[in-house]
Structures are given as structure tokens and as C-alpha cells.
Amino acid sequence: ASASVSALSSGGALGVVPLAWQPRGALIATAARVDGEKSDRVVFYERNGLRRGEFALPGDAHVDALAWSADSQCLGVVVAYSSANDDVIAQRAVQIWTRSNMHWYLKYETRYG
Numbered sequence: 001a002s003a004s005v006s007a008l009s010s011g012g013a014l015g016v017v018p019l020a021w022q023p024r025g026a027l028i029a030t031a032a033r034v035d036g037e038k039s040d041r042v043v044f045y046e047r048n049g050l051r052r053g054e055f056a057l058p059g060d061a062h063v064d065a066l067a068w069s070a071d072s073q074c075l076g077v078v079v080a081y082s083s084a085n086d087d088v089i090a091q092r093a094v095q096i097w098t099r100s101n102m103h104w105y106l107k108y109e110t111r112y113g
Contacts, residue, residue: 020066020075027052029075031063042066042077042097042104055097055104064092074098074107081111089113 020029025047032043038060044052057063061079068075075097083090096108 018063018066020068022068022072023070024072026072029066029068031066033062040079042075053102053104057095058106061093075104 017031022028028045028047030043030045031040032054033040037056039057040061040063041054041056042063043054046052057077057079060082062082063077064080065078066075077095077097079093079095080089081091081093082088091111092113093109093111095106097104098107099105
């Protein structure tokens with residue numbers, strides 16, 4: 001068996017960003033930072049590279065990791081909240097997001113550290 005490229009996309013932030021492919025294969029979730037915004041956004045792409053949607057994280061959150069549930073219904077997001085001076089991570093959190101009618105909802109969050 002050999003691998004083949006399904007789609008290519010240009011643009012986006014430089015550097016290493018979290019990425020999670022939905023188990024059913026329809027969406028790829030990644031993190032993006034928009035100039036002028038304090039928090040990251042979670043952005044979704046179809047496997048052909050087309051942007052499918054996004055949501056902004058609440059507060060001053062930066063995405064550390066993304067993971068889909070086995071049934072593709074929930075997206076887990078590990079975030080880091082920066083301190084007031086933006087140089088030190090003040091807290092981390094695990095968030096569980098679900099989708100209904102093409103809108104994403106934060107269903108659960110627990111903070112630690």
C-alpha cells in the first residue's frame with residue numbers, strides 16, 4: 001500500500017500547531033491565532049482542504065492539544081491560560097466541545113495547575 005496526498009493548503013501560522021483528524025475522517029481540527037486576538041481559535045478543515053468552520057476559545061487560552069472522541073461527536077481541547085504578563089502559564093484546562101446545528105458548544109471544563 002502507498003500513501004497519497006489528499007489535499008494541500010497554503011497560509012496559516014508558522015510553527016508547530018496541534019492537529020487532530022476526526023475518526024470518521026470528515027474533519028481535521030487544528031489551532032490558529034488571529035492577529036489582534038488574545039485567544040486561539042479551533043479551525044476545522046475538510047479532507048479536501050476547504051475550511052469548514054471554527055470557534056474561538058473563551059478567555060486568554062492557547063491550544064496545547066486536540067483529540068476527538070472515538071465516535072467523532074466530541075472534541076477534547078487541552079488549553080493553557082497565560083498569566084497577566086503573557087510570559088508564564090498560569091493554569092491549564094481540559095475542555096470538551098460538542099456540535100449541534102453547525103455550532104460548537106463548550107460542554108465541560110476542568111482547570112488544573
